[in-house]
Amino acid sequence: RLFFCTLCVVGLFFISSCADTVEKPVMGVVVVTHGAPIPQWNETVMRVISTVKSLYPVEPAFMDFDEERTLAKAAGRLEDKGVNEILFVHVSPSSYSSHHEEVRYLTGLRKDLGVYTEDAGPPIESNSRFAVSPCMDDHPLAVEIVKDYARELSQNPAQESLMLVGHGPVEELENIMWVRKLETIGQEIKKTVPFKEVACMTLRSDAADLVRDQAHEDARKTALRLSAQGRVIVVICGIGIKMLQFEMQHLLKGIPSVVINQKGFINHPNVVKWIEATIQQGMQQPEVTPINRKWSIMDKETGK
Numbered sequence: 001r002l003f004f005c006t007l008c009v010v011g012l013f014f015i016s017s018c019a020d021t022v023e024k025p026v027m028g029v030v031v032v033t034h035g036a037p038i039p040q041w042n043e044t045v046m047r048v049i050s051t052v053k054s055l056y057p058v059e060p061a062f063m064d065f066d067e068e069r070t071l072a073k074a075a076g077r078l079e080d081k082g083v084n085e086i087l088f089v090h091v092s093p094s095s096y097s098s099h100h101e102e103v104r105y106l107t108g109l110r111k112d113l114g115v116y117t118e119d120a121g122p123p124i125e126s127n128s129r130f131a132v133s134p135c136m137d138d139h140p141l142a143v144e145i146v147k148d149y150a151r152e153l154s155q156n157p158a159q160e161s162l163m164l165v166g167h168g169p170v171e172e173l174e175n176i177m178w179v180r181k182l183e184t185i186g187q188e189i190k191k192t193v194p195f196k197e198v199a200c201m202t203l204r205s206d207a208a209d210l211v212r213d214q215a216h217e218d219a220r221k222t223a224l225r226l227s228a229q230g231r232v233i234v235v236i237c238g239i240g241i242k243m244l245q246f247e248m249q250h251l252l253k254g255i256p257s258v259v260i261n262q263k264g265f266i267n268h269p270n271v272v273k274w275i276e277a278t279i280q281q282g283m284q285q286p287e288v289t290p291i292n293r294k295w296s297i298m299d300k301e302t303g304k
Contacts, residue, residue: 025129028057028083029279030074032103033091033239035062041240042066045091048266052275057081061088063099071106072124085129087285089278091271092135093142093166093237094181095288096174104132131283138184141270141277146235147189148268149261153233154193161226162186162195163234167244168202168215173291178202182237196229203247220251227257234260239271 031049035042042062049060061074075086090103102120104110107130113120124130136142150162164182169175179200186198199222204215226232234252236244241264252258265271278285 023084025085026083027085028078029054029087029089030059030061031089031091031275032061034099035065037065051272054279075124075126079128085283087283088132089275090133090135091239094178095135095137096177097169100135107132131285133278133285134288136274138181139274141274143185143188145265145268145270146185146237149235150233153259153261157193157195160195160231160233161197163232164200164237166202166237168204170207175202177291216251223252223255223258227255232258236261238264239266240264
């Protein structure tokens, strides 16, 4: 019996020692935004990220305009702290953009970016496990941001219309999905704020000239139509919106009864809440609704 008990104790000690040699998962977080050539913008983003409450170490990163805070360098800083699992939280209005796909490519979650692969640079070299969150899309916290901004500008919603405007992607199918998410936000807002109509669109400023010009023309025509019925509230749905503001002011110049919001998502406390909620989900992030690549651009029967 003594021999058997001794054998058991030695065996348990051996098993425990082996288990200790297996690397335990230690999570860290990289909060990613696009970045801008204006230092004040990146500083604003970093101040917001610094207020995030997390059980895990958090590093800011920018996809452009900050060589010291790239995704790779942010991941390296976390690994220096002993992290071996990294969640990339992408703070962006839509998961349906080249930027989000670039984050997924750089973290090894997709093989290439087609013709844009070379421009994106090499994927991050690391032994850590990576996960990428969806973007804000039609998350309830995003809905509340848009609703708050609309309410701030509204005087009598029953006599007003609401325009939700996003930056928009280059690709046609991604644009369909982006607009669908805006439409979901609009539907949720109408449940509690009785606007006469909610119109959703993107400006697609980075697309080819004909595509961009058509999107801009559609936005102006929509604003003209809605302004004939009363006041028009325009909420630009973006993390930072200065450039989109200039575009909308130019596009809608001369149209009466139009008011455009002045604040981006970054100015609302729900952005920090969304980051914190995303971190709480850990490495098991929800899947983004896939795009049906069999869709055609034009339906012959309906002409749409």
